[in-house]
Amino acid sequence: MARSKEFEVNEVLDKAIQLFWTQGYEKTSMNELVSFMGIHRRSIYDTFGDKHALFMKALERYGAKQANRMKLHLETQRPVKALIRELLESALTNEGEPLGCFLVNSGVELGVLDEEVASLVNGSYDYMEKLLMNVVIKGQQSGELKTDFEPEAVSQYLMNAWRGLRTLVKTTTDQQKLNHIFDMTMSVLD
Incomplete structure (x- = not known):
């Protein structure tokens, strides 16, 4: 008789996201994943495949959640500048999450080396740019x-600014610098 899974797949996948997001792909070992996810190594392999396959599933889940969050935000019936302002402001805070963005981090770490990662990251960026473009068209x-x-x-400019801010929050605590970049980005819309 086959054993039933003793864990909820999305819950352990969310734990993998947190660990990969914090440490990156290369610095995360299978032993750390086993410990952090709270499941057996065999369960990881049986459910997700190898470390790379687990990473890709984690990146897909994160990308889908980010895109859905952005879609819901940008499709609300509010002034366009306010929507864009709030989107850019969200790049400056990570409420209870690791700093930066898992997609951005992964693209920087592996995008040139791993075609599968590059494709997933770029596909997510393209989708988000289309969402932004629809908002820009509406505002125009x-x-x-x-x-x-x-x-x-x-939309490409705004997406680049969002990614840049998501990266910069990992390397600076200079709030004035972040505010200047934010203000300059918003001034392009005026």
Whole structure:
């Protein structure tokens, strides 16, 4: 008789996300994953595959959660500038999560070396840029945003700013510097 799983897959996957996010792929050992996830090594292999497959599932889950969070935020019926401002502000805080962004961290660590990681990260970024572009178009059509730039270029710029802020919060505690970058980014919309 086959044993039933003694854990909830998404719960242990969320633990893997936390460990990979904090330490990165290369610095995280299988022993650490076993200990942190609270399941047996055999269960990890049977459920997720090897370390790389587990990492990819963790990255997929995180990317989907981030995209859904951004989608829900950007689709609310509020002024466009306020939505964009709040999105950029969210890059400066990590409520109970590790600093930065798991997607950004993974892209920086492995994007050049691992085609599968690069594809997943870039696919997530592309989706988020499309969400931003829809908001920019809406803001331009309503007159809230200037129409000097193509919506695609503005969304790429904003996505780059968001990723940059998500990276910078890992390396600086200089709030004034972060605020200057944030303010300059928002000034492009005026």
